[in-house]
Amino acid sequence: MVRSVAPRLAAGLVAAVISIGLLGSVAWLFRRDGAPLQQVAAAERACADRAYVSERDACMRLESRHGAWARAVPACAAAPPDGSPRMEC
Numbered sequence: 001m002v003r004s005v006a007p008r009l010a011a012g013l014v015a016a017v018i019s020i021g022l023l024g025s026v027a028w029l030f031r032r033d034g035a036p037l038q039q040v041a042a043a044e045r046a047c048a049d050r051a052y053v054s055e056r057d058a059c060m061r062l063e064s065r066h067g068a069w070a071r072a073v074p075a076c077a078a079a080p081p082d083g084s085p086r087m088e089c
Contacts, residue, residue, distance in 0.1 A: 039064055 040060075047059035 043060045043063035046063045047056050050056040050059050
């Protein structure tokens with residue numbers, strides 16, 4: 001039994017288009033909604049002193065939305081890398 005190549009080729013193309021569309025959609029969702037690891041790590045460090053898991057989770061949700069990147073730090077607030085005292089603003 002020799003089957004035609006056209007239906008197989010059409011089915012392969014449809015499957016390829018569907019799989020590319022699904023992978024593209026998932027990647028777009030992760031880029032739109034996913035939190036970068038740097039923001040998650042910063043939120044974990046900011047909320048490490050919370051005693052209860054529920055408080056820590058609430059803090060991490062808040063920090064991930066309005067974390068350190070939302071707070072402007074003046075240049076004189078951070079200690080210089082060489083360990084010398086901070087400058088006065």
